[in-house]
Amino acid sequence: MPSWEEDALRAMFPFWYGSCAEAIYLLSAERNADKIIGAAYAPIFMNMNRWQWIPDMIAYDANPEHLVLSTSYRMVELLSSVRITENLPTAGGKFGPAYWVAGRSDETGSHIVKAVVYNATANVPFDVTFDGINAGATGTLTYLTAPMNASSTVGNDVVSRETTSITSDNKGRFSFEMPPYSVGVVEIDAEAAGCGSPSQRHGWKGWKDWAPAHRYNGH
Numbered sequence: 014m015p016s017w018e019e020d021a022l023r024a025m026f027p028f029w030y031g032s033c034a035e036a037i038y039l040l041s042a043e044r045n046a047d048k049i050i051g052a053a054y055a056p057i058f059m060n061m062n063r064w065q066w067i068p069d070m071i072a073y074d075a076n077p078e079h080l081v082l083s084t085s086y087r088m089v090e091l092l093s094s095v096r097i098t099e100n101l102p103t104a105g106g107k108f109g110p111a112y113w114v115a116g117r118s119d120e121t122g123s124h125i126v127k128a129v130v131y132n133a134t135a136n137v138p139f140d141v142t143f144d145g146i147n148a149g150a151t152g153t154l155t156y157l158t159a160p161m162n163a164s165s166t167v168g169n170d171v172v173s174r175e176t177t178s179i180t181s182d183n184k185g186r187f188s189f190e191m192p193p194y195s196v197g198v199v200e201i202d203a204e205a206a207g208c209g210s211p212s213q214r215h216g217w218k219g220w221k222d223w224a225p226a227h228r229y230n231g232h
Contacts, residue, residue: 026164027068029171029194032084036129036196039092040114043127046100054089068164079167084159087172088196091157095198097125101143111137111191122203124152133193141187146201150181154189156197 024031035054042049059069061079070089072081082090097116101124106113110133115126124143155176163171179187179199191197 024068024164026072026081026166027070027083027085028162028164029084029159030131030161032088033129033131033194033196035085036088036092037112037131039089040112040127040129043097043116044100044114046097054085081165081167082170083165084163084172087157087165087170087174091155091174091196091198092127095123095125095127095200096120097127110193111139115141115143124201126199128191128197128199130191130193130195130197136190136192138190139188141189141199142181142185143201146181147185148181148183150185150187150201152179152187152199152201153177154179154197154199156191156195158192158195161194 039052042052054070056066056069057071059067059072061072061074061081068083070083070086072083073079096118097114098119099117101115101117103113103115109131111128111130113126113128115124117124124146126139126141128139130137153176155174157172157174159171159173165171177189179189181187187199187201189199
């Protein structure tokens with residue numbers, strides 16, 4: 014059994030494969046957004062001179078140069094930078110070692126995929142299509158990666174960020190790869206997909222009002 018005594022060994026900072034596991038949990042929550050309205054990370058802050066719990070998302074002391082934005086911070090930063098407001102069903106894939114959620118944004122009209130590759134030994138290929146998006150549409154793939162068991166520490170951010178442009182083929186398919194232990198976001202904005210404004214895109218059902226009165230009557 015783990016020991017929680019004061020001198021027990023603990024990780025000082027989050028490590029990357031743990032942050033990838035957290036990302037899988039967050040994607041699961043996002044796939045079930047009709048039941049789960051949000052997620053929180055705790056504790057967030059740790060004073061490196063005195064703390065009650067480790068690891069935390071952000072570590073600091075009186076010297077601003079000692080600020081540590083953990084691997085978990087970088088993961089949450091990426092996933093929360095692109096918001097899905099309308100989930101889309103997916104088909105044709107099986108979870109493990111890749112995990113994902115797909116949707117659209119009612120603010121930008123973007124089509125979005127968020128994905129995690131966990132416990133893989135080689136790059137994992139993805140083939141993604143969206144109804145209504147045809148050949149020649151462009152988008153961006155941004156993913157984070159780091160050595161599997163590495164932690165960001167003072168003066169050493171181990172997480173690397175890669176951004177690349179992707180284009181759909183003659184079947185409207187976006188093909189790309191993500192490396193082992195990576196967290197990524199694909200975004201196809203409305204204009205790049207040839208959809209114009211959000212209200213002109215394929216499958217648009219109008220702006221949604223999430224007031225409580227509408228939550229319970231099926232709208």
